[in-house]
Amino acid sequence: xxxxxxxxxxxxxxxxxxxxxxxxxxxxxxxxxxxxxxxxxxxxxxxxxxxxxxxxxxxxxxxxxxxxxxxxxxxxxxxxxxxxxxxxxxxxxxxxxxxxxxxxxxxxxxxxxxxxxxxxxxxxxxxxxxxxxxxxxxxxxxxxxxxxxxxxxxxxxxxxxxxxxxxxxxxxxxxxxxxxxxxxxxxxxxxxxxxxxxxxxxxxxxxxxxxxxxxxxxxxxxxxxx
Amino acid sequence: xxxxxxxxxxxxxxxxxxxxxxxxxxxxxxxxxxxxxxxxxxxxxxxxxxxxxxxxxxxxxxxxxxxxxxxxxxxxxxxxxxxxxxxxxxxxxxxxxxxxxxxxxxxxxxxxxxxxxxxxxxxxxxxxxxx
Ligand code: SF4
Ligand code: SF4
Numbered sequence: 001x002x003x004x005x006x007x008x009x010x011x012x013x014x015x016x017x018x019x020x021x022x023x024x025x026x027x028x029x030x031x032x033x034x035x036x037x038x039x040x041x042x043x044x045x046x047x048x049x050x051x052x053x054x055x056x057x058x059x060x061x062x063x064x065x066x067x068x069x070x071x072x073x074x075x076x077x078x079x080x081x082x083x084x085x086x087x088x089x090x091x092x093x094x095x096x097x098x099x100x101x102x103x104x105x106x107x108x109x110x111x112x113x114x115x116x117x118x119x120x121x122x123x124x125x126x127x128x129x130x131x132x133x134x135x136x137x138x139x140x141x142x143x144x145x146x147x148x149x150x151x152x153x154x155x156x157x158x159x160x161x162x163x164x165x166x167x168x169x170x171x172x173x174x175x176x177x178x179x180x181x182x183x184x185x186x187x188x189x190x191x192x193x194x195x196x197x198x199x200x201x202x203x204x205x206x207x208x209x210x211x212x213x214x215x216x217x218x219x220x221x222x223x224x225x226x
Numbered sequence: 227x228x229x230x231x232x233x234x235x236x237x238x239x240x241x242x243x244x245x246x247x248x249x250x251x252x253x254x255x256x257x258x259x260x261x262x263x264x265x266x267x268x269x270x271x272x273x274x275x276x277x278x279x280x281x282x283x284x285x286x287x288x289x290x291x292x293x294x295x296x297x298x299x300x301x302x303x304x305x306x307x308x309x310x311x312x313x314x315x316x317x318x319x320x321x322x323x324x325x326x327x328x329x330x331x332x333x334x335x336x337x338x339x340x341x342x343x344x345x346x347x348x349x350x351x352x353x354x355x356x357x
Contacts (some may be wrong), residue, residue: 048314050276
């Protein structure tokens with residue numbers, strides 16, 4: 001899922017400084033699952049902003065809503081009426097949601113309430129780890145399912161580097177060297193020969209080096225009401 | 227009377243003390259009970275401050291004796307999170323206090339409320355209402 005983190009409240013307070021009526025809108029997708037922008041966080045952020053503003057003698061009114069998703073136009077339609085009731089919107093969705101809302105409602109002042117951080121997993125409560133960088137040309141069939149782009153500090157495709165010591169990466173003792181893990185994993189799977197094969201050169205164009213990326217499935221493009 | 231308000235957020239099981247038991251504390255004490263202290267959200271704490279409480283005491287069962295096993299430990303985590311938020315917005319984190327109270331011990335409960343008031347004395351000049 002996409003992992004995000006709430007922005008510092010002082011930063012959000014700066015964004016909404018000119019306004020008295022603001023909607024805080026969450027998203028029940030990834031940001032709810034990673035506890036950055038679901039119903040609970042909407043309530044907390046709204047309460048914190050109101051408290052801060054009240055103490056500054058500039059009370060803030062908030063409307064709190066959480067949409068099913070913010071990355072699909074149909075779920076953003078409540079913004080049509082919401083924008084008449086408030087002067088600005090703080091979205092706790094990932095950057096995708098904020099961008100789409102800004103595309104669709106050009107007269108709406110929408111601001112990001114979270115920093116969109118990475119694609120990650122949730123190995124235990126309250127903890128998220130980066131696993132993939134969305135490079136668009138997945139090569140983890142060669143690496144035992146472990147991504148050297150997201151999980152190696154140097155994004156090496158031919159690790160481990162000289163900094164790999166006792167299975168740990170040189171950047172921090174608590175970070176496993178993913179190339180060490182790749183070796184161990186492939187050995188366990190009986191696939192060590194993958195490391196001696198010559199891989200085709202990785203295509204970095206789908207990693208974003210060719211401008212904003214798009215995906216099209218023509219077979220779905222029928223009677224498209226979006 | 228200081229003119230201050232102190233909000234106490236606690237669970238139904240901790241004790242049956244009422245605001246009258248707090249008569250010695252020179253502040254208005256408001257008690258809000260939850261089904262479990264583990265149900266007290268960060269937003270509940272912030273909303274109590276927003277509703278003009280100068281300090282909030284979150285009271286849960288003594289560690290290891292929580293009716294719902296770990297509710298008060300959860301509450302402690304929420305208190306930590308709420309304190310961080312206060313720091314971010316320039317308020318004193320000590321305005322939020324956590325107490326683990328032996329079940330049905332009104333004395334300990336009142337004592338925790340008194341201590342919360344005393345912490346406020348360290349923060350605010352006597353008699354000043356900042357909200
Ligand atoms: S190789 Fe690319 S697509 Fe595959 S896991 Fe790594 S970053 Fe993600
Ligand atoms: S020690 Fe391993 S994970 Fe760290 S930079 Fe080197 S190869 Fe990458």
